[in-house]
Amino acid sequence: MPIYEYACQRCKNEFQALVMSRSDQEALVCPICGNHELNRLISRVAYHQSEKDRLDSFDPTARQSDSFYKDSRNIGLQAKKRLQQMGVDLGSGFESKLEKLRTDPGSVLKDSD
Ligand SMILES: [Zn+2]
Structure with missing residues (x-):
């Protein structure tokens, strides 16, 4: 809309x-x-949408525009939504990994834990 x-x-x-x-x-x-x-x-x-809003409005079955994928804040959103729908508690470890992935994608590959 x-x-x-x-x-x-x-x-x-x-x-x-x-x-x-x-x-x-x-x-x-x-x-x-x-x-x-x-x-x-x-x-x-x-721009002012919080991550919770993004997650709430995110429809994993809908086709996303190119700009959606170019926006690094949307990285991991699909996985997160899916886990949330399955009732999985993601915990803070997942959050920090995701944050790392968004801000510095290379660091995750080096991270062994
Ligand atoms: Zn006025």
Whole structure:
């Protein structure tokens, strides 16, 4: 769903809106003051998503876009979701390994434990 985040130029209120078409975009007004001069905050929503949100919204059966795979924060998400669905407690060891994999993929290969 094309959900975008906007900032009102007048009252600085930030809000999210579902924009399906150009007319939706043109009809959009600030829900606080009714002003229609808005700045779209590009990819702000996805960026601020926590890992829990990512995991909750992640659908392992859906085809992911290329950008999904290029985003290193999504590494391990599929495995994690799957284990979570099976009711496996991943523990903190898994978390730290995953974090390592995301930040420094080479280090995991050298890690023997
Ligand atoms: Zn406003």
